[in-house]
Amino acid sequence: MLSILKKKRCCGQEDETQSDLERIILVGNPNVGKSVIFNHFSDSYAIVSNYPGTTVSISKGKGWIDGKEYEIIDTPGMYSLLPITEEERVSQSYLFDNDPFVYVHVVDAKNIQRMLPLTLQLIEAEVPLILVLNMMDEATERGIEINASRLEQQLGVPVICTTSIKGEGLDKLEEAISKYSFQHVDSKVVYSRGIEYAIESISSLIQDEYGISKRTLAQLLLQNDKVAFEAISQKGEDVDAIKKIIDGTEKEYNNPLNYVLTIERQAFVNDIVENVMTTGKRDVTLTEDVEKSSRTSLRERIDGLLIHPVTGIPILILVLYFGLYKFVGGFAAGTVVDYLEGTLFGEMINPWVIESFNAAVPYPAIQDLFVGEYGILTQAVTYAIALIMPLVGAFFIVFSIIEDTGYLPRLAMMIDRAFKKMGMSGRAVIPMVLGFGCSTMATMVTRTLETKRERIITSMLLSLAIPCSAQLGVILGILSFSGRALFIWAIVICLDLVLVGYLSSKVLPGASPSFFMEMPPLRLPKLSNVLIKTYSRMQWYFLEVLPLLVVASVLIWIGRLTGLFEIAVQLFSYPSQWIGLPAEAGFMFLFGFFRRDFGAAGMFDMYNAGLLSDINIVVAAITLTLFMPCIAQFMVTVKERGIKIALGMAAFIFPSAFAVGFVVNYVLTTFGVVL
Ligand SMILES: Nc1nc2c(ncn2[C@@H]2O[C@H](COP(=O)(O)OP(=O)(O)OP(=O)(O)O)[C@@H](O)[C@H]2O)c(=O)[nH]1
Numbered sequence: 160m161l162s163i164l165k166k167k168r169c170c171g172q173e174d175e176t177q178s179d180l181e182r183i184i185l186v187g188n189p190n191v192g193k194s195v196i197f198n199h200f201s202d203s204y205a206i207v208s209n210y211p212g213t214t215v216s217i218s219k220g221k222g223w224i225d226g227k228e229y230e231i232i233d234t235p236g237m238y239s240l241l242p243i244t245e246e247e248r249v250s251q252s253y254l255f256d257n258d259p260f261v262y263v264h265v266v267d268a269k270n271i272q273r274m275l276p277l278t279l280q281l282i283e284a285e286v287p288l289i290l291v292l293n294m295m296d297e298a299t300e301r302g303i304e305i306n307a308s309r310l311e312q313q314l315g316v317p318v319i320c321t322t323s324i325k326g327e328g329l330d331k332l333e334e335a336i337s338k339y340s341f342q343h344v345d346s347k348v349v350y351s352r353g354i355e356y357a358i359e360s361i362s363s364l365i366q367d368e369y370g371i372s373k374r375t376l377a378q379l380l381l382q383n384d385k386v387a388f389e390a391i392s393q394k395g396e397d398v399d400a401i402k403k404i405i406d407g408t409e410k411e412y413n414n415p416l417n418y419v420l421t422i423e424r425q426a427f428v429n430d431i432v433e434n435v436m437t438t439g440k441r442d443v444t445l446t447e448d449v450e451k452s453s454r455t456s457l458r459e460r461i462d463g464l465l466i467h468p469v470t471g472i473p474i475l476i477l478v479l480y481f482g483l484y485k486f487v488g489g490f491a492a493g494t495v496v497d498y499l500e501g502t503l504f505g506e507m508i509n510p511w512v513i514e515s516f517n518a519a520v521p522y523p524a525i526q527d528l529f530v531g532e533y534g535i536l537t538q539a540v541t542y543a544i545a546l547i548m549p550l551v552g553a554f555f556i557v558f559s560i561i562e563d564t565g566y567l568p569r570l571a572m573m574i575d576r577a578f579k580k581m582g583m584s585g586r587a588v589i590p591m592v593l594g595f596g597c598s599t600m601a602t603m604v605t606r607t608l609e610t611k612r613e614r615i616i617t618s619m620l621l622s623l624a625i626p627c628s629a630q631l632g633v634i635l636g637i638l639s640f641s642g643r644a645l646f647i648w649a650i651v652i653c654l655d656l657v658l659v660g661y662l663s664s665k666v667l668p669g670a671s672p673s674f675f676m677e678m679p680p681l682r683l684p685k686l687s688n689v690l691i692k693t694y695s696r697m698q699w700y701f702l703e704v705l706p707l708l709v710v711a712s713v714l715i716w717i718g719r720l721t722g723l724f725e726i727a728v729q730l731f732s733y734p735s736q737w738i739g740l741p742a743e744a745g746f747m748f749l750f751g752f753f754r755r756d757f758g759a760a761g762m763f764d765m766y767n768a769g770l771l772s773d774i775n776i777v778v779a780a781i782t783l784t785l786f787m788p789c790i791a792q793f794m795v796t797v798k799e800r801g802i803k804i805a806l807g808m809a810a811f812i813f814p815s816a817f818a819v820g821f822v823v824n825y826v827l828t829t830f831g832v833v834l
């Protein structure tokens with residue numbers, strides 16, 4: 160099964176390399192199964208999950224279809240050619256810049272009424288196109304029947320029915336691709352006179368060639384699309400004349416042109432659907448419809464329980480208790496780490512490695528680099544394999560199961576109101592929860608959020624208060640000595656998160672984001688997907704973490720040879736002492752600078768060595784959780800938000816972590832709290 164993971168580019172790695180092969184580009188709304196189809200055809204793997212917005216950057220792979228090799232490209236979901244969120248923009252830019260063999264537009268067969276507008280837009284764009292009606296199993300289950308050949312006639316492009324998770328219909332898709340040749344198809348939509356006139360006038364002004372038809376480009380311009388304007392300015396078109404036409408058209412209509420175009424296009428889609436959907440209800444699973452729908456089936460009843468706060472919050476607590484506390488904190492951080500770090504590495508592997516290495520290499524400095532206290536083998540490799548791997552692995556398993564059920568969009572809906580108070584919408588739940596796995600990944604997922612303000616607040620809270628899985632595992636493991644200690648840690652972190660979120664929403668200008676999220680059906684997780692996903696995320700994680708741990712070991716080694724390490728530890732020992740910790744805790748924060756999990760590992764060592772009092776443990780756990788984002792996350796924040804915002808965040812987070820640690824230590828010691 161894992162053999163399909165020949166080459167991994169997942170979890171947000173962007174690949175800009177171009178190949179000479181002909182390209183097949185998968186496009187479509189979010190959560191329709193594009194990545195499942197990508198994984199079937201290509202030698203690469205893209206994460207598949209049951210919520211909209213899983214794929215936020217382009218994934219590329221190669222695949223053979225009927226004896227010919229193609230480059231296969233998976234794109235983030237998009238609702239329309241006019242993007243709102245950043246991940247939609249990533250997909251849109253692909254329409255401008257690429258000249259593929261064919262676009263495979265994947266839609267959810269049970270929701271064609273909502274998805275065909277994009278098909279009509281792609282037809283208008285005059286791009287080579289095959290339409291895939293995926294999730295036929297769920298459509299059939301709901302009594303929906305679609306006459307695919309009639310749809311094919313109406314649209315003038317090939318239409319293939321698939322149930323991609325079972326592999327059904329993919330052979331037909333393969334055949335359609337191998338036989339495909341581009342044929343011009345006329346637009347299926349005729350807009351009202353004013354719009355058609357504007358489209359024609361703008362098209363006649365456009366001189367150059369773009370990746371899309373002039374008709375589509377004109378529509379994007381009419382809707383004031385930023386990228387379309389950049390494209391025509393770069394090519395020296397007559398922007399002023401075009402703007403004049405747009406202004407005139409805007410005045411003719413009472414509503415924004417974006418709205419007018421959408422409504423008019425939808426009318427054509429409704430006619431088509433009327434013609435091709437022979438039986439069954441049209442199950443449009445939009446947020447507001449979920450509440451209205453009658454809760455007859457078991458699935459719908461569970462749905463209701465998850466969304467209603469009275470039952471939803473206890474369910475959330477149960478998920479956290481069993482998923483995080485018992486499985487990640489108890490089983491992985493307790494049993495597995497104790498065995499791996501204490502027994503396997505501590506008593507068996509490392510003593511043997513140290514002895515053998517020292518016997519083979521009789522130079523103390525080199526011995527120190529590889530098998531010393533902070534050595535590459537004795538520290539970096541041990542931390543990575545014995546401590547971080549079980550924690551991250553356990554978290555990713557739990558997380559993959561939760562993701563595949565479709566629980567996260569429900570959680571998002573339930574929590575939306577609380578998140579609004581912090582300037583975010585329920586949508587931000589997904590990057591925030593993903594942050595418990597790895598905030599670096601999660602920071603990229605903030606692309607799925609609608610407004611810049613929401614993206615900034617979410618990245619900030621991710622950097623500030625969301626511990627990553629390894630850190631969380633260690634902290635839960637250590638704090639499990641006392642329920643009270645765990646409670647204080649959780650309350651302080653939550654309060655800090657809410658307070659900073661609330662204040663940021665007051666300080667940052669901009670309107671509150673609206674919450675609009677598709678509600679995918681609840682599904683039973685597929686074991687193979689959970690395993691492949693966990694494996695691929697762990698692989699990605701280790702490619703990131705192990706080199707950094709090795710670099711840290713080497714830097715510490717150089718630092719100790721030159722005396723700089725002592726100075727750095729000394730520097731960090733001051734703030735450590737301010738918050739009541741022993742001076743040695745300085746090295747824990749120094750490690751935390753590299754990676755959050757590395758800092759947590761340092762804390763784990765100090766705890767094992769008996770250097771921390773009960774209050775020290777709580778204060779250290781809080782400060783480390785709130786401490787700097789790790790280097791990788793900082794870099795991603797720079798990339799996504801810009802250097803100024805990233806530095807601003809760091810400048811706030813660093814002192815505030817110690818300030819909170821100071822206050823907690825002060826309160827706990829002054830009131831003599833016993834844990
Ligand atoms: N029942 C059923 N589920 C499917 C089918 N195809 C995909 N899925 C499920 O639909 C969900 C979404 O699949 P993805 O491949 O991640 O969808 P995507 O279009 O790549 O989504 P984004 O990356 O968010 O744009 C997953 O839970 C899949 O298991 C299908 O044919 N039938």
Ligand SMILES: [Mg+2]
Nearest residue numbers: 193194213214
């Ligand atoms: Mg995807």
